[in-house]
Amino acid sequence: MKGNEEVMEILEAFDLTQSYEAAARLAACDAKTVARYVATRDHGSDPFVTTTRDRAVDPYVDKIEEWVDNSNGDIRADVCHRKLCAMGYDGSERTTRRAVAQAKAAYERGHRRVYRPWVVEPGLWFQWDWGTGPLIWGRETQLWCAWLAWSRFRVIIPTWDKTLPTVIACLDETLRAFKGVPTYGLTDNEKTVTTERIAGIALRHPDIVAASRHYGVVIHTCRSADPESKGGSEATVRIAKADVVPTTANLLEAYDSFSDLEASCQEAMDRFNAREHRETRRAPEEMIAEERIRLHPVPAHAHTLAFGDDRTVDRDATIRFGSARYSVPHTLIAEKVWARVSGDELVIVDAAPTGAREVARHKLTTPGNPRIVDAHYPERTTDPLDPRPCPQTPHERAFLEIGAGANQWLIEAAASGTQRVRTKMTEATELATLVGTDVVDRALGLAAASGRFATGDIESIVDYLSHMSSDSDEIPIANPSGNLSHGTGAWEGFGR
Numbered sequence: 001m002k003g004n005e006e007v008m009e010i011l012e013a014f015d016l017t018q019s020y021e022a023a024a025r026l027a028a029c030d031a032k033t034v035a036r037y038v039a040t041r042d043h044g045s046d047p048f049v050t051t052t053r054d055r056a057v058d059p060y061v062d063k064i065e066e067w068v069d070n071s072n073g074d075i076r077a078d079v080c081h082r083k084l085c086a087m088g089y090d091g092s093e094r095t096t097r098r099a100v101a102q103a104k105a106a107y108e109r110g111h112r113r114v115y116r117p118w119v120v121e122p123g124l125w126f127q128w129d130w131g132t133g134p135l136i137w138g139r140e141t142q143l144w145c146a147w148l149a150w151s152r153f154r155v156i157i158p159t160w161d162k163t164l165p166t167v168i169a170c171l172d173e174t175l176r177a178f179k180g181v182p183t184y185g186l187t188d189n190e191k192t193v194t195t196e197r198i199a200g201i202a203l204r205h206p207d208i209v210a211a212s213r214h215y216g217v218v219i220h221t222c223r224s225a226d227p228e229s230k231g232g233s234e235a236t237v238r239i240a241k242a243d244v245v246p247t248t249a250n251l252l253e254a255y256d257s258f259s260d261l262e263a264s265c266q267e268a269m270d271r272f273n274a275r276e277h278r279e280t281r282r283a284p285e286e287m288i289a290e291e292r293i294r295l296h297p298v299p300a301h302a303h304t305l306a307f308g309d310d311r312t313v314d315r316d317a318t319i320r321f322g323s324a325r326y327s328v329p330h331t332l333i334a335e336k337v338w339a340r341v342s343g344d345e346l347v348i349v350d351a352a353p354t355g356a357r358e359v360a361r362h363k364l365t366t367p368g369n370p371r372i373v374d375a376h377y378p379e380r381t382t383d384p385l386d387p388r389p390c391p392q393t394p395h396e397r398a399f400l401e402i403g404a405g406a407n408q409w410l411i412e413a414a415a416s417g418t419q420r421v422r423t424k425m426t427e428a429t430e431l432a433t434l435v436g437t438d439v440v441d442r443a444l445g446l447a448a449a450s451g452r453f454a455t456g457d458i459e460s461i462v463d464y465l466s467h468m469s470s471d472s473d474e475i476p477i478a479n480p481s482g483n484l485s486h487g488t489g490a491w492e493g494f495g496r
Contacts, residue, residue, distance in 0.1 A: 010037050056091030057099045060084050064096075068103045073111070077101070118149075123294025125149040127186045128174065131237035133158055134245050136255050143244065143265070144170040145237045148178060151287035152277045156240045156265040158258065160361065163342055164192040165307050168211045169349060169356040172302045175215060176355045178288070180295020185212070185219045194221050214303040216296050244268055302356040307349045308340025317376055321346055325370035326362045330377050346371075387411055399425040402437050405445030409453075418453040428458050439465050 006027070013023035014034055024031040057064075067075050067083070077100040081093045089096075126148045133141035144157040155174045159166050167190075175181050187193055194202040202221050212219045244264055246254055255261045273285040280287065304310075311319040317330040321339050328337060328348055337359065338349045348360040362371040389407050391397035400406055406428070413421055432440040443461040447453065452461070 007037055010034050011041060014038050055095055055099070057084070057089065057095050060087070060089055061099060061103070063087075064099055065103045065106070068100070068107050073104050073107045075100075120149040122150040122291040123180075123182055125184050125186060126174075126178070126182045128170075129188055129237050130162055130190070131241045132245075133241075134255055134261065136258055136261060141258070141261065143237070143240055144174070145240045146170075146174045148182065148284075148288065148291060151284050151291045152280060153178065153284040153288040153291075154240070154269060154272045156244065156269050158244075158261045158265050159358075160258075161342060162190065162192065164205065164207055165340055165342075165347070165349070166358075167192045167208070168303055169307070169358065171211065171215070173355045173357065175217075175298050178292070178295060179298070180292050181215050181217050181298055182295060183218065185217050187219070187221060189221050193219060211303045215299060239272070240265075240268065300353050302351040302353075304338055304351050304356075307338035307351060307356065308347070309338065310336050311339050312336055318370065318372070319348065322364075323367040324365045325372075326360065326365075327370070327372045327376045328360045332359065395422075395426065395429075399429050402428065402432050402444065403441030405441040405443070405448065409444040409448040412448040412451070413453045416451065416453060420455070424453075424455070424458065431459065431462060435462060435466065 006029075010023060010027045010029060010033065013026040014020070017023050017026065020031040020034045020038075023034045027034065063084070064080055067080060077097040078093070080100050081089075081096040084091075084096060126146060128144060128146035131143040131145055133143045135141070139160070142159045142162050144155075144159055146155045146157075147153060155177045157170050157173055159170065171185075189197075189202065191205075193205055193208050195205050196203050204219065208219060244261070255264070273288075274283055276283055309321070311321065313319055313328055313332045313335050315333060317333055318325040318327050319337060319339060320326075326339075326346055326348065332350060335350070335352075338351055340347050340349075341364065344364055346362045346364055347358060348362075349356055350359045360373070360376065362373075365371050389396075389400055389410050391400050400410070409428075410421070410425070413424075418424075428440055428444060439462055440458070443458055443465055446461055447457055
């Protein structure tokens with residue numbers, strides 16, 4: 001088939017030469033082609049419209065359309081061809097495929113679903129959905145992704161699971177990030193929200209209903225495979241995963257801890273909410289300031305129905321659950337927390353007025369075998385395995401101020417049972433006043449390393465160091481070949 005420009009050149013060449021042969025030579029085509037286009041134009045028809053010819057499949061077109069309609073457009077062309085051959089069709093499979101493609105295109109035009117744009121209202125809707133997060137310590141995480149439909153303000157929260165208590169904790173944290181409660185919440189048909197469907201009607205989980213009443217929001221679920229209701233939340237999940245989950249596209253490295261993932265999610269939220277949205281041409285953090293006027297206040301306390309049993313944190317930063325002890329961050333001492341069993345783990349939640357958050361997660365244990373995490377406690381200033389001198393008197397402070405060697409000498413001398421330690425400390429302090437703290441500190445360090453704690457050892461080492469070259473740091477070692485002590489050669493044949 002000739003293009004529009006080629007057809008115009010053919011007609012122009014004929015108008016110029018008034019000869020089919022001459023026009024064919026000018027347009028570089030066949031004379032019959034020139035004659036056909038000229039005849040079409042002279043009869044008042046459109047030369048740019050291709051004329052259809054009779055096909056071998058034309059008597060069977062109605063049957064093909066029937067098969068396509070009955071199969072909802074899913075029947076394959078090769079299946080149609082086999083059926084047509086059984087009915088006496090002797091055309092090629094290529095012709096059949098073209099006819100089936102035309103029938104399917106006509107079916108799609110008649111059954112195309114039309115989507116009406118969702119015109120949102122400020123303060124009315126928010127959505128949430130889940131996405132698979134990155135692996136941490138070989139364990140899979142989940143990403144809670146929520147957004148306000150009008151301002152496009154996004155919230156991304158990483159979690160370890162998608163259980164009902166986690167859903168309520170994320171719901172609480174999301175509403176506090178919004179600084180208000182919308183009228184409706186829209187989500188997918190998770191079992192934590194919809195237990196089942198009867199005649200197309202979703203049955204709500206009783207605990208999620210109790211939580212929605214606590215916050216004053218009505219929970220709705222999307223219809224299955226319905227882009228009109230699910231598009232916004234799924235787009236939020238896709239954007240969050242593209243920016244947070246490590247892939248070869250975004251060049252992120254694996255996360256070393258859950259806190260690193262939380263920091264990355266917060267960074268992504270700040271960036272998403274600060275940049276201009278392509279639909280509204282405004283930044284979400286700017287629009288949410290207007291939308292908050294339409295939002296309801298967030299309750300002062302988080303909903304705790306599904307958080308488990310309450311416990312008060314003891315002075316040793318632990319709680320007792322099932323007669324076993326589990327540690328929590330020391331900042332929660334004397335505070336009330338909530339504990340629940342999730343699989344083989346104990347999840348501890350702090351339901352503070354600022355928002356519910358998971359503070360600890362332990363493997364279940366038995367009485368007498370406490371689960372203690374060092375990170376839950378402040379750094380220890382005293383350790384029996386690593387003692388650190390703490391001066392109590394001016395005399396002790398003066399000795400320890402000599403330097404690190406003095407500290408090490410005191411630790412080693414105490415461990416070896418040295419006598420008259422205070423007297424020797426006084427002598428070292430007076431010696432430092434006479435010859436300088438540097439040389440005495442070095443002497444104390446050498447004495448501690450070699451185990452020399454007798455009376456006069458410090459003075460002897462100081463005297464030796466004073467006679468050494470000031471630019472030499474090496475201590476000479478006696479040559480064993482010149483030693484007059486008896487060796488072990490006489491014992492070489494013992495036991496043979």
